[in-house]
Amino acid sequence: MTLPAGTTTGKLATMDYRRRSIRDLLGSEPGGGAEAYGWVKTRRDSKEVSFVQLNDGSCFQDLQIVLEAGTVADDLLKKLSTGACVRFEGILVESPAAGQTVELKATALELLGEADPATYPLQKKGATMEFLREIAHLKVRGNTFGAVTRVRNRAAWAVHSFFQSRGFSWIHTPIITASDCEGAGAMFAVTTLLDHESPTQDEAESTFRLKSTDPGDDFFGKPAYLTVSGQLNVESYAMGLTNVYTFGPTFRAENSNTPRHLAEFWMIEPEMAFCDIEGDMNLAEEFVKEVISDVLDNCGPDLDFFNQRIEPELLTTLRHVVDSGFERMTYSHAVDLLMKSGENWEFPVSWGSDLQSEHERWLTEKKIGKPVILIDYPKDIKAFYMKQNPDGKTVRAMDVLVPRIGELIGGSQREDDLATLEARIDELGLPKAAYWWYLDLRRYGSAPHSGFGLGFERLIMYLTGMKNIRDVIPFPRTPGQAEF
RNA sequence: UGCCGCAUAGCUCAGUCGGUAGAGCAGCUGACUGUUAAUCAGCGGGUCGUAGGUUCGAGUCCUACUGCGGCAGCCA
Numbered sequence: 197m198t199l200p201a202g203t204t205t206g207k208l209a210t211m212d213y214r215r216r217s218i219r220d221l222l223g224s225e226p227g228g229g230a231e232a233y234g235w236v237k238t239r240r241d242s243k244e245v246s247f248v249q250l251n252d253g254s255c256f257q258d259l260q261i262v263l264e265a266g267t268v269a270d271d272l273l274k275k276l277s278t279g280a281c282v283r284f285e286g287i288l289v290e291s292p293a294a295g296q297t298v299e300l301k302a303t304a305l306e307l308l309g310e311a312d313p314a315t316y317p318l319q320k321k322g323a324t325m326e327f328l329r330e331i332a333h334l335k336v337r338g339n340t341f342g343a344v345t346r347v348r349n350r351a352a353w354a355v356h357s358f359f360q361s362r363g364f365s366w367i368h369t370p371i372i373t374a375s376d377c378e379g380a381g382a383m384f385a386v387t388t389l390l391d392h393e394s395p396t397q398d399e400a401e402s403t404f405r406l407k408s409t410d411p412g413d414d415f416f417g418k419p420a421y422l423t424v425s426g427q428l429n430v431e432s433y434a435m436g437l438t439n440v441y442t443f444g445p446t447f448r449a450e451n452s453n454t455p456r457h458l459a460e461f462w463m464i465e466p467e468m469a470f471c472d473i474e475g476d477m478n479l480a481e482e483f484v485k486e487v488i489s490d491v492l493d494n495c496g497p498d499l500d501f502f503n504q505r506i507e508p509e510l511l512t513t514l515r516h517v518v519d520s521g522f523e524r525m526t527y528s529h530a531v532d533l534l535m536k537s538g539e540n541w542e543f544p545v546s547w548g549s550d551l552q553s554e555h556e557r558w559l560t561e562k563k564i565g566k567p568v569i570l571i572d573y574p575k576d577i578k579a580f581y582m583k584q585n586p587d588g589k590t591v592r593a594m595d596v597l598v599p600r601i602g603e604l605i606g607g608s609q610r611e612d613d614l615a616t617l618e619a620r621i622d623e624l625g626l627p628k629a630a631y632w633w634y635l636d637l638r639r640y641g642s643a644p645h646s647g648f649g650l651g652f653e654r655l656i657m658y659l660t661g662m663k664n665i666r667d668v669i670p671f672p673r674t675p676g677q678a679e680f
Numbered sequence: 681u682g683c684c685g686c687a688u689a690g691c692u693c694a695g696u697c698g699g700u701a702g703a704g705c706a707g708c709u710g711a712c713u714g715u716u717a718a719u720c721a722g723c724g725g726g727u728c729g730u731a732g733g734u735u736c737g738a739g740u741c742c743u744a745c746u747g748c749g750g751c752a753g754c755c756a
Binding site: 237238240243245247249258260277278296313314315317318320326425446451452458650651652664 | 690691692704705708715716747752753754756
């Protein structure tokens with residue numbers, strides 16, 4: 197292998213993932229030779245010495261590289277600009293200054309990839325989230341998105357760990373569905389009927405034509421879509437494996453332009469046989485506490501950053517949720533409290549209407565002061581599959597409300613009685629024939645069962661304090677935006 | 681999709697009553713004995729989102745469009 201021009205190097209580089217990461221180096225005792233790979237955050241020069249902040253994403257903290265004057269040529273030193281990729285060799289030494297315990301006193305460096313400072317879009321000073329979204333391919337090199345990405349990774353691990361340690365099986369429900377009965381929102385079509393002309397240079401000039409307008413000619417012989425929920429499928433697996441969950445991508449073609457919606461997002465949906473609404477609430481409470489607790493334990497520096505720069509109440513609310521017993525009350529009781537609150541609501545409260553975000557936040561933040569689980573919602577504002585209560589008016593639905601954002605989880609006990617479920621489907625005018633297999637689950641060996649769903653990105657927003665959902669997923673897909 | 685707001689240097693923004701464009705940061709040049717988003721001095725940098733309109737004159741006023749953001753709805 198030929199090294200790039202301008203290189204100074206000593207011994208052979210360790211081009212293997214088993215080398216020490218910056219995280220490893222920062223946790224090492226001083227003394228001994230070391231090498232460090234990463235991207236330059238900043239460089240500070242004085243006459244006798246230069247400092248380079250080097251980050252490889254393995255942790256929030258940068259490794260400080262100390263370059264004494266003369267270690268490398270001036271023209272090479274100048275190429276150590278923000279964004280440049282570099283390998284240093286040196287000695288890991290105790291740092292005489294505050295800010296870090298060890299630092300790398302460099303003896304050699306290899307410039308792996310320059311980043312022209314005149315055009316490199318990231319700078320050492322902060323950029324707005326809006327700007328960073330335009331450079332989604334580079335944004336992960338900054339503090340904020342590195343931290344978001346590590347928290348997201350750890351949270352995903354914690355989700356699996358939570359369920360796996362309790363004997364739940366991860367079910368890979370389909371991404372493509374030909375059921376037109378999911379009913380959770382507008383769907384993206386999946387088709388091979390498009391006849392598009394040879395790609396042109398100008399995307400705007402390319403056009404679509406349909407080879408056929410008959411769904412029977414399409415790949416699946418009928419209309420197919422990207423899934424909007426794995427719940428119906430995973431219920432089938434709960435009726436055989438007992439405790440199961442989904443964790444995968446989900447798609448909604450809604451034209452929603454808000455900081456809380458994505459067209460492509462990840463959803464977590466546990467489903468348990470032999471479990472009623474009480475057991476469902478118990479699982480939800482344990483789940484929220486354990487995932488938060490895991491991230492608090494394992495992403496300390498990242499959360500400290502969010503607490504300092506993004507959301508000052510972050511650590512307080514997260515610790516509070518972990519330490520609190522969740523308050524449980526009925527929807528009807530909550531409506532009573534809201535109507536007697538004396539608050540001047542932007543949206544009026546009445547029994548039978550859905551609670552607005554302002555109502556949910558008042559309950560959990562002001563009235564109760566800790567997470568709240570509401571149950572027994574009016575059946576008309578909830579989905580058809582929820583278990584009906586004997587009162588004929590409410591269903592065994594539950595929503596988990598937490599301080600700072602409101603609803604985090606929505607779930608229910610499912611209707612397991614065939615006749616009741618069929619009647620409800622008829623009542624709502626839904627296409628009963630399409631639900632044939634879902635009804636079979638009640639026809640053969642039906643079991644009481646419950647589950648819930650939560651959007652993974654909303655959980656990440658809660659864990660990080662980030663205000664826009666587009667900033668907690670690597671490449672956000674929203675109406676009119678599918679770049680990268 | 682509806683309502684509201686914004687669009688000026690690479691980034692973040694200022695620009696008064698309509699009168700020929702400004703700062704900080706970044707960049708470049710130099711200084712500085714260990715810095716922590718280093719500091720100090722100097723230099724370069726603009727089709728004011730696009731297209732029309734009003735006006736002697738438009739960054740500024742009007743219209744449309746595009747993009748972005750916020751709120752709402754839909755929801756996770």
